[in-house]
Amino acid sequence: MSRKGLTTRGRLLSIGLDTLSTVGLAGVTLGNLATTARMSKSGLFAHFSSKEQLQLDLLDEMVRVADKNVVAPAMAAPKGLPRLTALVTNWLGWSRRAGLRGGCPVAAAIFELDDLSGVVRDRVSELDARWRSLLASLVTESVDCGHLTETVDVEQFVWELFGIYLSHHASSRFIRDPKAEIRAHTAFSSLIQRAGARCE
Numbered sequence: 372m373s374r375k376g377l378t379t380r381g382r383l384l385s386i387g388l389d390t391l392s393t394v395g396l397a398g399v400t401l402g403n404l405a406t407t408a409r410m411s412k413s414g415l416f417a418h419f420s421s422k423e424q425l426q427l428d429l430l431d432e433m434v435r436v437a438d439k440n441v442v443a444p445a446m447a448a449p450k451g452l453p454r455l456t457a458l459v460t461n462w463l464g465w466s467r468r469a470g471l472r473g474g475c476p477v478a479a480a481i482f483e484l485d486d487l488s489g490v491v492r493d494r495v496s497e498l499d500a501r502w503r504s505l506l507a508s509l510v511t512e513s514v515d516c517g518h519l520t521e522t523v524d525v526e527q528f529v530w531e532l533f534g535i536y537l538s539h540h541a542s543s544r545f546i547r548d549p550k551a552e553i554r555a556h557t558a559f560s561s562l563i564q565r566a567g568a569r570c571e
Contacts (some may be wrong), residue, residue: 380418383408384432391429392466392473395483396491399426426491433476434498440469442505450518452568455509456559459532463555474544478482478537503529520567531562554570 378477386408389465391399394459400422405412419425445458461468484492506529513519535558542551 383415383418384429387425388432388436388476389473391433391476392424392471392479394473395479397483398475399429401425408541410558423489427494430476430491430494430498436469436471437465441465450512452513452518452563455506455513456563458506458509459559460556461551462536464543474540478540481537486514503533506532518569519563523566528562528566532559534551535559535562 383404383550387399390407392403401412401415401419404425405415406413413424419428426482441458443463445454445461448454448457466473477495480495481499484495507525510519510523510525510528514521514523514525535555538558539551540557542548548554
């Protein structure tokens with residue numbers, strides 16, 4: 372693909388991801404992306420062969436943006452609980468800090484696609500599993516570093532951590548609770564204290 376083509380595709384992915392964060396997967400179509408980007412629908416086919424491919428590519432773009440804004444900075448923190456805490460801090464409300472108008476596309480997609488099937492749902496499921504695996508590895512690392520007790524049930528810890536994240540997402544995006552961030556951090560602090568936190 373030419374440099375111009377790459378630039379155009381990058382712009383389309385940026386516009387599309389912002390749209391995805393506000394209207395969800397069902398609201399992202401070649402037609403509305405073409406309108407927003409001010410180009411012909413046929414011109415989009417040079418970059419995305421179908422609505423389904425567009426959705427898959429936007430999910431991949433979301434991963435790239437989330438890695439840059441959430442994962443990479445957290446990995447610079449010391450191993451163990453400091454790194455886990457940095458990741459959770461970056462994760463809460465990450466879409467806003469990444470410049471998106473809406474919320475986390477995967478958090479929304481979990482509910483949007485729960486009763487559906489297909490490759491887009493499969494991709495979201497894959498991303499969800501990959502994220503849970505990362506969280507589990509950081510919890511395990513925290514145990515290995517002596518920052519959490521050896522008796523921690525890692526799967527239960529991650530399950531509760533997801534509950535905190537989804538509650539924060541609903542409270543901040545739907546209820547628009549100004550205390551959502553504080554409540555989420557309070558819940559996380561309680562979770563790690565119950566897990567025998569020895570440093571923060």
